[in-house]
Amino acid sequence: MISKLFNKKETDSVQPFIISGPCSVETPEQLFQTVEALYEEGVRVFRGGVWKPRTRPGTFEGVGTKALPWIKEVKQEFDIEFAIEVASARHVEEALNVGIDILWIGARSTVNPFTVQEIADSLEGVDVPVLIKNPINPDLGLWLGAFERIHAAGIEQTAAIHRGFSNFREKVYRNSPNWQIPIDFRSELPQIPMICDPSHISGKRQLVPIVSQKALDLNFDGLMIESHINPNEAWSDSDQQLSPKALGLMIRSLQTRKVHFEEKDKQQKLNEIRDQIDQADHDLLEAIHQRMALVEKIGEFKKLNNVAVLDMDRWKHILQTRPDWAREMSLNPTMIEEMFGLIHQESIKRQTEIIDPKN
Numbered sequence: 001m002i003s004k005l006f007n008k009k010e011t012d013s014v015q016p017f018i019i020s021g022p023c024s025v026e027t028p029e030q031l032f033q034t035v036e037a038l039y040e041e042g043v044r045v046f047r048g049g050v051w052k053p054r055t056r057p058g059t060f061e062g063v064g065t066k067a068l069p070w071i072k073e074v075k076q077e078f079d080i081e082f083a084i085e086v087a088s089a090r091h092v093e094e095a096l097n098v099g100i101d102i103l104w105i106g107a108r109s110t111v112n113p114f115t116v117q118e119i120a121d122s123l124e125g126v127d128v129p130v131l132i133k134n135p136i137n138p139d140l141g142l143w144l145g146a147f148e149r150i151h152a153a154g155i156e157q158t159a160a161i162h163r164g165f166s167n168f169r170e171k172v173y174r175n176s177p178n179w180q181i182p183i184d185f186r187s188e189l190p191q192i193p194m195i196c197d198p199s200h201i202s203g204k205r206q207l208v209p210i211v212s213q214k215a216l217d218l219n220f221d222g223l224m225i226e227s228h229i230n231p232n233e234a235w236s237d238s239d240q241q242l243s244p245k246a247l248g249l250m251i252r253s254l255q256t257r258k259v260h261f262e263e264k265d266k267q268q269k270l271n272e273i274r275d276q277i278d279q280a281d282h283d284l285l286e287a288i289h290q291r292m293a294l295v296e297k298i299g300e301f302k303k304l305n306n307v308a309v310l311d312m313d314r315w316k317h318i319l320q321t322r323p324d325w326a327r328e329m330s331l332n333p334t335m336i337e338e339m340f341g342l343i344h345q346e347s348i349k350r351q352t353e354i355i356d357p358k359n
């Protein structure tokens, strides 16, 4: 049940917390059959879209309010909890009236502070867990802001859902994972459980196990995965839904990891390697410090001879050679290119301060 997610301690087993269910609730039969099959696979917390925010009009926008009694019925039949997406005060009211257990705020709502505030206001005095998906654009502040609004309304049980970020002509993912954003989120709000939604990141079912495994390797607390009794016939997101059987198989095949080393000698070994990393990082900073001193020397020289700070030819040469050197050392050339981009930016800043201290 969802309470497990909020009571999880760092030392607890790393079994991921699973929420599953169809992208959309379509018919009473589809809902019942999907829940029944997923229940057999061990799923106890369910999801199902009722009101669907779609990019383009004219596509299936969810069956709406009439799905709520169907959910109430399956909740009575099985001992389960059910989560639905809400995007307005009316949705919240209708969901709570039929005893929906968990609400989630979708990516298209998180992006809009007016919408989040409307939902927050409608939750004043209510005790219900709220899951908040990341905004569609890679903006950590918006995501954190949504939590601040919901917490200010008195909601205590909240969790984050990482569903990836919109992109342009990206070929692999439907929504780019940008893993650094949920990692940064966790360093800002470490007490908030983080769930990954591999279905929306992947966009195709073949990729769902890979993204799920990656999330577990990054120590996410749970997974929200779309599953449909007959994925190919689904009225929305048919490419990314798994059958309940496939979902069960996938969950059992996921490699779960421990959060920490348990044995003392292994922890000791880790500490030794970390000491070496500390030394390597210190050397790295020494090298950057030396480089900056040389950059400043050139800055003085340029000032004396009235030469401009930016030297495009030299910068191009650096941009060509450093990634090549990186490749020879089995380093990621793109990472090294980005690193030199930052270093060059700092060089320009320092030389500008030397040449023109007023700026």
Ligand SMILES: O=C(O)C(=O)C[C@]1(C(=O)O)C=C[C@@H](O)C=C1
Pocket: 295, 298, 299, 309, 310, 311, 312, 314, 315, 318, 343, 344, 347, 348, 351
């Ligand atoms: O080589 C120079 O002219 C420098 O000032 C050094 C440096 C660098 O950081 O390497 C800085 C600015 C220039 O655009 C090119 C290179």
